[in-house]
Amino acid sequence: MTTSDPADGLPLPRRYAAIGALCLGTALIIIDGGVANIALPTIARELHIDRSSVVSVVTVYQLMLVMLLLPFAGLGERVGLKRLYQWGQLLFAVATLLCFFAKSLPFLLIVRGAQAIGAAAALSVSSALIRATYPTKQLGSGLGINSAIVSAGAALAPTLGGLILGIAPWPWVFASAVPFAIGSLILGRALPDTPPRDTPFDVIGAVMCAGMFGLVIGGLESGVHGDSPVVSVAIVLSGALLGVYFVRRQRRERDPILPIDLLAQPVLRLSVIGAYTAFIASMTLIISMPFRLQSEFGFSPVEMGLLMAPWPLTNIVVAPLSGxxxxxxxxGVLGGVGMAISIVALVLIAYLPPHPTHFDVIWRMALCGGGFGTFLPPNARLIIGSAPRERAAAAGGLVSTTRLLGQTTGATLVAALLAFGIGNGATPPLVAASLALVAGLCSLARLRPSIRMPPSDEVAESVATLKQSR
Structure with a gap:
C-alpha cells in the first residue's frame, strides 16, 4: 500500500475505507463507555458487590482515558499514528474477551483498565488520522461526521445494553463492541501511513502527565463519593503541585507532551477554554435532567429515555452540517451562533411549565443539542487544522482530553449541586447557560484581528521560534 501525501488527504477509494475504520473505532469507544452504565446493577448482583463499589467499573475506565490520552498522543508521533491506532484496537478487543472470565470485581477492574489503555491509544491519534485522511478543504466535514458518530454511539449505547441484558449474560454487553474493533482493524489497513518522528519520547513527562490528571480527578471523585474531605483535598493538592512542576518542566521540552507550544497561540487557547466550558455545560444538563424529570415532573424511566433522546439525535444531523x-x-461565527442557541434553550429548559407535556421537553432538548452540535465540530476543526502538521496528534489529544475533562468536571459539578439540594431543579440548566455564555464569548473573541489564527506556515514558524528560544 503506497503512502499518500498527507497534505492532500488519501486518494479515493482508499479514503472511504479509512473513514470506515475511523468511524468504527470511534463508535467502539463511545458505545463501550455507555453500555457499562446499563450493566452495573446486574454486575453488582451477580458478583455480589455493593452498588457504590460497582461504579468503579465506569470510573476506572474514564480515569485511565484522561490520564493516558496526551502521553499516547506524544507516543503516536514517535511510533506512527496508524500503528498506535491499530495496536489500541487490538488490545481493546483482547481485553474485552477477558470480561467473560471475570468472576470478581478486582479482575474486572483490571480488564476495564486494559480496555481503557487500548481505547486511549486509538482515541489519542484519531483526530490526527482524520486530518491526514481528508483533504484540507474537507477537514470540517470529517470532524463533523466524527461528532455525529459520537452522538449516535451515545444514543445507541443504553438501548443496545438493555437489549443484550434481556437475552444474554452481562459480559456480552462489553462484547457487543468487539465487531466494531474487528471491522476497524480490517479496514485500518487503509489508514494513512504518516511517518514517525525520529525524536526521543519523554517517558518521565508522560508519567508525570498521567499522575497529574489521575491525582486531581481521583481526588475530586473521592470527595464527591463521600470519602474523607481531608484525604480528598490532599490528593487534589498533590496533583496540583505535581502539575505545577510538570508544566515548568514541559516549558524546557522541544516537543512537550502537554502541548503548551500550541496553547501559546491565543486563538487555540480560547478554543480549548471554550470547548472545556461547553462540555461542562452539556454534561451538567445531561446528568441533572433525569433527576428533574423524575422528581419534579413525575416522568417514568421509559419516558425519561425518550425525552433525553432528541439531544443526541439532533446532533447526528447538525454536527456534520456544522462541520x-x-x-x-x-x-468564531459558527461557535457564537451555536452557543447563543444553546443559551436560549437552556434558559427555556430551566423555566419549563409546572406540568410540561412531552413536546415541551422534546423541542427544548432538540434545540439545545443543535446548539452544541453547531459549536463543537468547528471548534475542533480550528484546533486540529491550525496546529503544525507534525503536532496534529498532540492537537487531537488535546481535543479529546478537553472533552473528557469537561465531562468529568460536569459530573462532579452535578454531584456537588445535588449534595447542596439544588441539583434537580432550575439551577443546573442556569449554571449550564452561564458556562455556555463563557464558551460563546471565547468563540466570538477569536474573530478579533489581533488574535486571529495566522496561516498554518506562520504557525509552524512561530512554534519553531518558540522551541528555539528554549
Missing amino acids: WLSNKIPA
Whole structure:
C-alpha cells in the first residue's frame, strides 16, 4: 500500500475505507463507555458487590482515558499514528474477551483498565488520522461526521445494553463492541501511513502527565463519593503541585507532551477554554435532567429515555452540517451562533411549565443539542487544522482530553449541586447557560484581528521560534 501525501488527504477509494475504520473505532469507544452504565446493577448482583463499589467499573475506565490520552498522543508521533491506532484496537478487543472470565470485581477492574489503555491509544491519534485522511478543504466535514458518530454511539449505547441484558449474560454487553474493533482493524489497513518522528519520547513527562490528571480527578471523585474531605483535598493538592512542576518542566521540552507550544497561540487557547466550558455545560444538563424529570415532573424511566433522546439525535444531523459549514464560515461565527442557541434553550429548559407535556421537553432538548452540535465540530476543526502538521496528534489529544475533562468536571459539578439540594431543579440548566455564555464569548473573541489564527506556515514558524528560544 503506497503512502499518500498527507497534505492532500488519501486518494479515493482508499479514503472511504479509512473513514470506515475511523468511524468504527470511534463508535467502539463511545458505545463501550455507555453500555457499562446499563450493566452495573446486574454486575453488582451477580458478583455480589455493593452498588457504590460497582461504579468503579465506569470510573476506572474514564480515569485511565484522561490520564493516558496526551502521553499516547506524544507516543503516536514517535511510533506512527496508524500503528498506535491499530495496536489500541487490538488490545481493546483482547481485553474485552477477558470480561467473560471475570468472576470478581478486582479482575474486572483490571480488564476495564486494559480496555481503557487500548481505547486511549486509538482515541489519542484519531483526530490526527482524520486530518491526514481528508483533504484540507474537507477537514470540517470529517470532524463533523466524527461528532455525529459520537452522538449516535451515545444514543445507541443504553438501548443496545438493555437489549443484550434481556437475552444474554452481562459480559456480552462489553462484547457487543468487539465487531466494531474487528471491522476497524480490517479496514485500518487503509489508514494513512504518516511517518514517525525520529525524536526521543519523554517517558518521565508522560508519567508525570498521567499522575497529574489521575491525582486531581481521583481526588475530586473521592470527595464527591463521600470519602474523607481531608484525604480528598490532599490528593487534589498533590496533583496540583505535581502539575505545577510538570508544566515548568514541559516549558524546557522541544516537543512537550502537554502541548503548551500550541496553547501559546491565543486563538487555540480560547478554543480549548471554550470547548472545556461547553462540555461542562452539556454534561451538567445531561446528568441533572433525569433527576428533574423524575422528581419534579413525575416522568417514568421509559419516558425519561425518550425525552433525553432528541439531544443526541439532533446532533447526528447538525454536527456534520456544522462541520461542512466550518470549511466556509469562520469557527468564531459558527461557535457564537451555536452557543447563543444553546443559551436560549437552556434558559427555556430551566423555566419549563409546572406540568410540561412531552413536546415541551422534546423541542427544548432538540434545540439545545443543535446548539452544541453547531459549536463543537468547528471548534475542533480550528484546533486540529491550525496546529503544525507534525503536532496534529498532540492537537487531537488535546481535543479529546478537553472533552473528557469537561465531562468529568460536569459530573462532579452535578454531584456537588445535588449534595447542596439544588441539583434537580432550575439551577443546573442556569449554571449550564452561564458556562455556555463563557464558551460563546471565547468563540466570538477569536474573530478579533489581533488574535486571529495566522496561516498554518506562520504557525509552524512561530512554534519553531518558540522551541528555539528554549
